[in-house]
Amino acid sequence: MLLNILIFLFTLSLLVVSHEFGHFLGARLSGVKVEKFALGFGPPLVKFNLKETTLLVCLIPLGGYVKLAGDQRGASHYEDYEFFSKPVGVRAKIVFFGPLFNFILTLLIFWGIFTTGFPSSQPIIGKIIKYAPIPKSEFTFKELEKLKENHLVYEEDREKYFAWTIPKINLERLKSLGFTQYQIQAVVSAYGDSLRAVAKKNFSSEEVATLVQKGLASHKLIYWSYPRKNLEEKLSQLKGVDTSHLFKILEKYSYPGYRAGLKEGDRILEVNGKKVRSWQELSQLIRESNSLLTFKILREDKELLVKVNPYRFTFKNPWGEEEQIAIVGIGSKVVEGNFVVSFFKAWGRMGELCFIIGKSLLLLILKKLPLKEAVAGPIGVGFLTVQVAKAGLVPFFNLVGVLSLSLGIINLFPFPVLDGGHLFLMLLEKLKKKPLSEKCEEVVNRIGLSILVALMVIVSYNDIIRLRERTPKISYSLAKRLSRVGIVKEIENDGDYIFWEVSEKELKEKLKDISSLDTQKVLSSWRNSLKVIRVRLDNE
Template sequence: MLNTIAFVGLLGVLIIAHEFGHFIVAKLSGVGVERFAIGFGPVIFKHKGKETEFVVCALPLGGYVKLAGDNRGACKGLANEFFSKPIATRIRIVLAGPVFNYLLAFILFWAIAVIGFSYLEPVVGNVKTGYPAQAAGLLPGDRITKVNDKTVESWTEMTYLIRTSSENVRLLIEREGVAMPVVVSLKEAVINNGLGEKKKTPIIGIEASGSVRKVQYNVFTGFIKGAEYLYYHTMITVFSFAYMILGKISATEAVGPLGIYAITSEAVRAGIVAFLSLAAALNISLAVINLCPLPVLDGGHIFLFGLEKLRGKPLSEKAEDILAKVGIAAIGFLCLFVFYNDILRFGPRLWGKDRNAGITANQAAPDEPIK
């Protein structure tokens, strides 16, 4: 029951932040807001305000803000209509949704920095026999300080950089106070990815020493650290999507509602920092996805408004309608794919067939950012 409440609450906060961004900027821009809806399906709560109807629906898997005059063809030219506003104003309203998700992610990371968290340090505990790390001369006790010229401070960010590298990895290690450059090749191995799945993964063959560092910052330093975590997780998200497109990461790694539920359940067990970190990461993912230039997404609307600015006129209604249908079809296909993949990946765990796998607090907490 607690897991379900946490899941619904988590999605609800994400959606409210996003839609509130559209709502408040529209109101400040003089655009009427006819409806503010959270979720889809049967209505379970409704309140009619002076101008806006506020609605909560049964399925918390999305939401929308209905603006006055947001259909170009039906626009009457009234001052409070969306399409009566200049292109720059329209872009601000559309962009506000992802921006508010981003702001919420920053606030969450700031809170995490002030609360404090622990993470595994990038110190080698064991070098596996027959693996590239042994051939390269790595030893237990070596501290890895850089991967491919990027400074690392945690085991998780180190492994991420290694697993997204090409054939060779450039490491800078510290051994007895002396810095040493090392080049290590990669070897594919089947390992547990932390979500109860065994995947072929490029590794070098080292295990963590178990050395844990606890960090906690004051409010002012936490503000700066929150911004660093935001940047770091944004880069992780953007590069993950890029690697999927380029085929470096399988599209089956994408996570949908069932996957989020499973990960939320583990984060609840791991503690408040893990849960807040997950919430922040999901806000970033929602912002990045919505900024993709696909029709019906915020990024698609912004792209069309930019095109309208360059052309001096909008696309024809027919062209926009075709693009919208293509966008809906593409997103629908992606949703089905992700949901089907979720069932295969997380179904056994959610339905009691495999409850041995999970994430740890160290995996869920925000790592120190890549410098």
């Protein structure tokens, strides 16, 4: 828990410090005195002076601020070093430097990530994915409970079957943050030991396949990447089971590319007679084709023809648009990051994210994307940050880059109390050739602050509701049995659910008194690091 809090505070501090440092630097470059530079709010814990600026670390580490000399129009004496003594253009520069440094932080993070290596755009196969699970049959958890344990066969070599649960992933919210389906980390197992053995043997590459909520409509697989680093640890931590999810019994399935004989190092020259010059063109040709694909490849100076029949399905993206998915099971070659090339890659990544964030904001305004699903408050962002941080440094800093970019863009909105609102008022001042009256500006800022606080309350409430919905569930009858042996106790009854507080002290000792399947459910709930198990009053 303490580590999770520290991860969240580090992320928040990094975003705030970069933003406020932009204002600080803009002010110093413009000859405006910076009286205070504070990390956090409330009483100062640490205070020291740096030239004319007092640096503060405050008690409440949720944000920060810079205090400029004469930054209140009524209190300004219009000394040369005061904010309101400067022309509109200079003041606008100081305000704009905050979001600008959020963009700079994003650029530096993405630049650093790309220097560690990135997929080549050349149509050269860097890896062949041999096997993946595919759906064999489906059961609800209630149906699965009626089965005896030996009705399900588990083999570490995956020659037979093993079980995987479907993790619930909010695609709309993650998509609005700039994630694609190849960046979301989620691996959940009903039988962790079996899956861990499978993963060690068969998933030596950096990819693990799993199922997602949006794939349920057509009961198809969607594939998500997962870092190899700490994979075994992650599987043990994330093998929580939500009894409202479907189980799928999966069997070994060889990817079309591997089955057809494609190999690592093959250069793809043509697909169905059309020349392929980049990996993007290859992906588009595979996706748009509805028939058998004929690959013309170059292997060891010899041209060969290989016929591949992709695994195809359709699913709806977060905006309700149908997308065609065709999977061959090949990956691009990862090249070492070049310092200069990585810089331009980082710019390209920022451009893509700006488009995604802009589109999401437009859909929010048009009410085509629900506010509840698309916008996260501090609680939701904190939870997401902690989960992504567990996947490794690269996913974590990628998320920090996305959050920093989002913060910069949102701050430029022409909304009172935001930087964009201040810039808008300065634009009006420039056009009118005189500032708004003090009273008018104060009223505008108070209204804006009230709306912003109300919005934060709403999104924080939605965050809490979402986290409650993520709480692992066990049946009411099982909860009653667990309460009798001292594992759980009733702490609240809201009419629809009963909440039970798990006693860690007695958990392992008492679990031997219940069935193995029930043991798995309780362990799954506990390993999700949630102290409360939601119990449906369904009398199962």
